[in-house]
Amino acid sequence: MQEASFSGVIRVVLIILLIYFGFKLIVRWFGPMILRYFLQKMGKKFGEQFQQFDHTRNTQKEGEVSIEKEPENSRKSKKDVGEYIDYEEID
16 A cells, blocks of 8 residues: 655645646636637627618618518317316315
8 A cells, every 4th residue: 555745745736736826827817808709709799680680670661561470380280189077076
């Protein structure tokens, strides 16, 4: 059975702390840049969706009315599920 030496334990603890603080420092430096990139990307996507919505809204002239009907479902269920039976609970 092997025993851990004191210097080995200290070395492992220092390596873990170094990795932890290094990761924390990297996130602090590069985190805002990564966040800014994703926010710009989402802003562009939102802007494109808004332009598509605005474009479809502006195709009609003012005062013009259009009625959009839902497509008729030809696959309506015609299954007979049975008859309803009224019942009373007996205490």
